[in-house]
Amino acid sequence: MKNFALIGAAGYIAPRHMKAIKDTGNTLVAALDPYDGIGIMDSYFPQASFFTEFERFDRFVDKWRRDSGNKIDYVSICSPNYLHDSHIRFALRSGADAISEKPLVLNPWNVHQLKVIENETGKKIYNILQLRLHPTLMALKEKITKELEEEPNKIYDIDLTYLTSRGRWYFVSWKGDEAKSGGIASNIGVHFYDMLCWIFGEVEENVVHLKTADTNAGFLKLKHANVRWFLSVNYDYIPDAVKNSGLTTYRSITINGEEIEFSGGFTDLHTKSYEEILKGKGFGLDEAYGSIKTVSAIRNLDPIGLKGEYHPFCRLLAR
Incomplete structure (x- = not known):
């Protein structure tokens, strides 16, 4: 014990x-x-x-x-x-x-x-990088690894969308202070960037299209993927179908137009993380470094607006 x-x-x-x-x-x-x-x-x-x-x-x-x-x-x-x-x-x-x-x-x-x-x-x-222990995402990594062995130059097109509604308290708390939380990308996106780089390779290009207090959006070119991403804590951007279901969170990853369903399976991921750590197999500094570098760059990049490969949800801000 x-x-x-x-x-x-x-x-x-x-x-x-x-x-x-x-x-x-x-x-x-x-x-x-x-x-x-x-x-x-x-x-x-x-x-x-x-x-x-x-x-x-x-x-x-x-x-x-x-x-x-x-x-x-x-x-x-x-x-x-x-x-x-x-x-x-x-x-x-x-x-x-x-x-x-x-x-x-x-x-x-x-x-x-x-x-x-x-x-x-x-x-x-x-x-704690629990998405690396999610059964669906572990299976996805295995699948992508096999495909890349057969086709080493393959590039995947990915859209990452994560909307998790937060109330006014969020912006009064430390989470709304970029100096303390690192901003939206760090606070709610870092584990997604880690997961994508774990599966598709390290970041080769990092572009930010939009950056507001409640929303960040941009483009990442990974070794084997082009990723358009959109992160927000603004309830208004959640699709109506999701709102009508009474939900306040929307999570979506599409790969070459195919939705990856991983909304379940989160309940015990911290326990799984601890089990691995206690075996001496947890994720250390080397595994954490890439996503920290990515979110730090996003925090310091100037947004370029709606140019190039931007996420379609970006248009919601232009209404």
Whole structure:
């Protein structure tokens, strides 16, 4: 049984980490969050120590190790994106491996520095890239790999559309602050870019067509794919058929005009991620680097407008 600590325990994604820790037969020793409305812990680890101040959490982790003769084996990091880098460093300095939500960090140079700290401490950094463990997408990768073995120069045409409606709170929270979240592409798109590059190869060209507070759209030329992408948290852009079904999220990937259905199968992907990490097979800095580089470039590129290979949903903004 491994001992875990968790940072960002009151966040949206934290319960999936708590469930994964419990489902894999491990224990949560301590949790941290500035917000104390944390009753969800009663469903998983009611006996875990809880802190609202980092300094007291830090002291507990250090003292607990010295007093109990045990140590924290892993620190799970579910804090706001801009804090991941600091909290990963804390984990490694505390003698623990780090398991961080996506995006791992906001910029590629942060990854370089974390690799130095990994080497110094001998500890590992893992990133939750759960789409790589989705059964449908694993099967897709196997299929594409076989096709590319037969036709090495093949190029696929892909449209990625991800619309996940968010209310006004989003823009008041840290998620609406690009300096803290990395912007729309980092916050809701990074795992899609990772998945596409994992299957179709690394980015060769990166173009941004539109960039607003609630929407990003652009074009990626990958080694084996041309990708038009559109990401938004604006409810207005969700297709009417989806709205009429009472849904507030629309996710679509088409490859050469064929829809890839992967709306299900997400329930246990964090648990699967933890199972792989506990076997020493999790996704580390090298796997995370490409998508971090991609979203960092998107954040810093100027939009060119409706020119070239733009996603058809871009026209929604021109109405």
